[in-house]
Amino acid sequence: MNILNILDEIEKVDGEVYERLNPRRKAMKDFFNFGTKVAAAAVPLALGSMFKAAYGQTTATVEQVLQYALTLEYLESEFYIKAVATAGLIPAGAALGAITTIRDHESQHVTFFRSAITSLGKTPVSKPTFDFTAGNGSGTGPFSKVFTDYDTFLAVSQVFEDTGVRAFKGQAPNLLRQGAVLTAALNVHSVEARHASHIRQMRKARGANVKPWITGKDNGIGLAAVQASYDGEELDTQAGVKITGINGQAITFNAATEAFDEPLTMAQVLAIVDPFIV
Amino acid sequence: MNMRNSTKSEDQALLKEQEFFSSKLERRSFLRFAGAGAAGIALVAAGCKKDKLEAGVNLGSGDIGILNYAYALEQLEAAFYIQVATSFYTGATQAEKDLLIDVRDHEIAHREFFKNALGSNAIGGLEVNFSSINFTDRTSVLGTAKAFEDLGVSAYNGAGFLIKDAGYLTIAGKIVSVEARHAALIRDLISNGSFANSEVIDAMGMEKSRMPIEVLGIASAFIKTKINANDLPTS
Numbered sequence: 001m002n003i004l005n006i007l008d009e010i011e012k013v014d015g016e017v018y019e020r021l022n023p024r025r026k027a028m029k030d031f032f033n034f035g036t037k038v039a040a041a042a043v044p045l046a047l048g049s050m051f052k053a054a055y056g057q058t059t060a061t062v063e064q065v066l067q068y069a070l071t072l073e074y075l076e077s078e079f080y081i082k083a084v085a086t087a088g089l090i091p092a093g094a095a096l097g098a099i100t101t102i103r104d105h106e107s108q109h110v111t112f113f114r115s116a117i118t119s120l121g122k123t124p125v126s127k128p129t130f131d132f133t134a135g136n137g138s139g140t141g142p143f144s145k146v147f148t149d150y151d152t153f154l155a156v157s158q159v160f161e162d163t164g165v166r167a168f169k170g171q172a173p174n175l176l177r178q179g180a181v182l183t184a185a186l187n188v189h190s191v192e193a194r195h196a197s198h199i200r201q202m203r204k205a206r207g208a209n210v211k212p213w214i215t216g217k218d219n220g221i222g223l224a225a226v227q228a229s230y231d232g233e234e235l236d237t238q239a240g241v242k243i244t245g246i247n248g249q250a251i252t253f254n255a256a257t258e259a260f261d262e263p264l265t266m267a268q269v270l271a272i273v274d275p276f277i278v
Numbered sequence: 279m280n281m282r283n284s285t286k287s288e289d290q291a292l293l294k295e296q297e298f299f300s301s302k303l304e305r306r307s308f309l310r311f312a313g314a315g316a317a318g319i320a321l322v323a324a325g326c327k328k329d330k331l332e333a334g335v336n337l338g339s340g341d342i343g344i345l346n347y348a349y350a351l352e353q354l355e356a357a358f359y360i361q362v363a364t365s366f367y368t369g370a371t372q373a374e375k376d377l378l379i380d381v382r383d384h385e386i387a388h389r390e391f392f393k394n395a396l397g398s399n400a401i402g403g404l405e406v407n408f409s410s411i412n413f414t415d416r417t418s419v420l421g422t423a424k425a426f427e428d429l430g431v432s433a434y435n436g437a438g439f440l441i442k443d444a445g446y447l448t449i450a451g452k453i454v455s456v457e458a459r460h461a462a463l464i465r466d467l468i469s470n471g472s473f474a475n476s477e478v479i480d481a482m483g484m485e486k487s488r489m490p491i492e493v494l495g496i497a498s499a500f501i502k503t504k505i506n507a508n509d510l511p512t513s
Contacts, residue, residue, distance in 0.1 A: 094471050101474060108483030169451040173444035179513075186435045187484035189451065193458035194474040194485075201466055211380065212463040213456060239395055239449055246390040255383035260452040261459075 059120060062181055065171045067125050068266055069185065070113035072167055074127045075273060076160050077106035082132070083157075086147045095202065099157075102195050109188055116184065129278040132156065134225065137278035142225045154203050155221045161196035162214060163229045163264070163272055168192060170263035193261070213258040228272050232262045334504030335401050341443050342399045343510040347490050348450065349392035350404060351433055354500055355426050356385040357406045362423070367416045374467065381423075381460050388453055395449075405502040420468050427461035428478055429488070429496055430454075436487035440511045458485070 080103035083089055090096045114124040134156075135141025145152045168189035175182040197212035203220070204210055210220035217234040219226045236244045236256040243256035251259075264272075337346040359382035366375055393400050412418040434454035441447045462473035479485055488496075490510050498505070 097471050098473070101471070105474065105479065105483035108481065112482050112484070165455045169448070169455065172438065172447050172451045176444050176447055177439070177442065179439050182439045183435065183487050184484065186438045186451070186454070187487055190431050190435055190454055190458040190485040191474055191479055191483060193455035194462035194479075196455075197459040197462035198466060198473040201463065211377070212459045213380070213384070238391055238452070239445060241391050241394045243387050243391060246387060246394065249386050249390055251383055251387050251390070255380065256387055258380065259384035259387035259456055260449075261455040262452065263448060 061174050062178060063117065063120055063122050065174050065185070066113055066117045066120070066181070067122075068171070068269075069168065069188070070110065070117065070124055071128065072164055072269070072273070073106055073109040073113055075130060075276060076164060077103070077110045078127070078130055079132055079156070079160060080106055082147060083153055089147055089150060089153060091150070098198055098202065102157075102198075105191055105195070109191075112184070112188070116181070130276055131278050132276060134275035136275050141275055142223060151203075151206055151208075154199060154206065154208075155223075155226075157199045158196065158203060158210070158221070159219075159226045159229050161192055161199055163269060164192040165189060165196055165261055166229070166264040167266075167269040169261060170265050170269070172263075211258070214261065215254050216257050228268070229264075232264070233257060235260065235262055334506040335404070336506045336508070337401060337510055338399060339509040340511060341441055341446050342396065343507075344437050344440055344490075345392055345396055345446065346399070346401045347437065347494075347507065347510060348434070348453070349389065349396060349400060350501070350505060351430055351493070351497065352385060352389040352392055353404050354406060354497060355430060356382070356389040357404075358408065358411075358422065358426060358500075359385050361408060361413055362419055365413060367419045368414050369416060377463060377467075378423075381463075384456055384460070404505070407500055407502045410499070420464055423464045424461070424468060425496075427457055427464055428486075429493060430457040431461055431478075432486040432488040433490070433493040435485055436489050436493070438487075440490075440513070 080099060084096070084100055084103050090099050117124045129137070131137045131139060131141060132146045133139055133141035133144045135144070143152055143156050146156050147153065168185055171185060172182065172189075175185055200208075200210045200212050200220070208220060210218075214230065214233045217227075217230045217232065219230045234257050236242065236253055238260055243251060243259065244253045245251055246256075337343045337350065359378060363375075363379050363382045366378070370378075411422050431454055434450050434457065438447060438450055438454075441450060461478070465472040465475075489512070490507050494505055494507055
């Protein structure tokens with residue numbers, strides 16, 4: 001249970017969190033000292049009611065975003081846990097080290113989102129059953145070799161990471177002005193982007209024609225099944241500003257699309273991950 | 279004689295009149311000048327006060343201030359990579375050059391985007407100071423790139439909650455993940471596998487976020503122009 005850590009994290013980005021929760025800072029400090037001494041397990045309930053009071057009527061939206069984030073993190077977390085546990089799939093050394101690092105981050109994200117939801121006084125959704133072949137439970141989807149063929153595994157990793165980045169980005173407006181919750185989501189979002197960059201470099205080293213960033217709407221995999229994760233990335237106009245050749249600069253269309261990652265809506269992402277969820 | 283005298287006196291009268299007008303003009307211009315001077319002194323005084331209390335290029339307030347803050351950081355990054363790509367460090371491979379040229383173009387795209395999006399609210403061009411960087415040395419260049427990219431990501435992460443407009447927040451989100459892709463790449467070029475190590479990611483799997491004041495403090499080592507962030511939102 002990371003509730004006390006979460007509060008610490010929140011205070012770093014929302015210095016007024018204690019005031020939001022209770023105008024009497026000292027009372028809060030006393031409360032948390034009491035909480036740590038008596039029973040950390042008793043804290044979440046009290047904390048949840050304080051969050052509700054502090055952040056008011058948007059709790060429902062915030063909860064929905066957090067449950068959605070948790071679901072995606074379950075997917076990624078279990079995926080990498082299984083991959084690392086599959087003997088002979090990932091080459092020992094740098095590759096296994098990198099995937100282990102990513103696995104650990106995804107597990108930490110699961111823990112974080114579960115705690116955050118609990119702190120709202122809500123119940124985290126249960127982990128779904130996954131079919132990483134994208135076969136809806138048949139185990140014979142387009143990625144049937146996901147845990148037996150290293151390149152297939154890396155391809156699915158890339159899709160998960162790139163999609164994760166777009167999924168978090170799409171929820172940012174729903175967390176507008178939500179202080180700590182927004183910052184936490186952003187801090188997870190950029191970690192997913194770092195993962196995506198590295199996985200793409202791993203694929204590049206294996207001969208795939210990809211860069212650390214997304215060019216146009218190229219999926220870099222050559223499978224129509226993953227194209228929905230890349231559609232829309234070809235946008236080269238941002239907030240009404242055309243980026244290609246902007247202000248006479250030699251910015252190509254490709255560079256213009258690479259320079260901005262595009263969001264996906266919750267509905268788009270749920271459709272993309274649907275084949276992976278039984 | 280009389281005529282002459284009279285003429286002379288007329289001349290003198292004329293001269294006197296001219297002197298009068300001339301002195302009147304002088305006085306008038308003096309007064310005008312003095313007025314301007316007084317106003318000037320007032321401006322200088324205001325300037326002095328400003329210098330002492332809030333010197334430098336003012337980023338502005340609200341979302342405009344945050345966009346100018348991002349514009350300032352993108353100016354810094356773009357200027358850096360432009361110099362990197364003008365004359366690559368010793369031993370740069372073609373693959374490294376291609377990637378760094380891409381990064382340069384992304385940063386220029388970001389910089390120009392903010393310039394256009396801000397329009398008349400945009401701050402001017404900042405003067406950078408790269409005297410501490412050895413552009414011929416791979417370690418110096420990539421070390422600086424790593425610092426800039428990690429800083430940039432933490433800056434966007436830390437500024438998100440200050441943004442009031444959902445559209446601007448989405449734009450910031452579109453850019454920060456590209457900066458994170460850059461950061462991971464640069465880190466891997468320095469040491470493969472360091473793309474998201476414990477220097478930048480904490481035990482909860484989260485990246486750092488930094489408030490503008492902290493970011494600008496770090497960036498100031500590379501920016502000659504003084505940046506005034508006093509009017510930026512803080513909550």
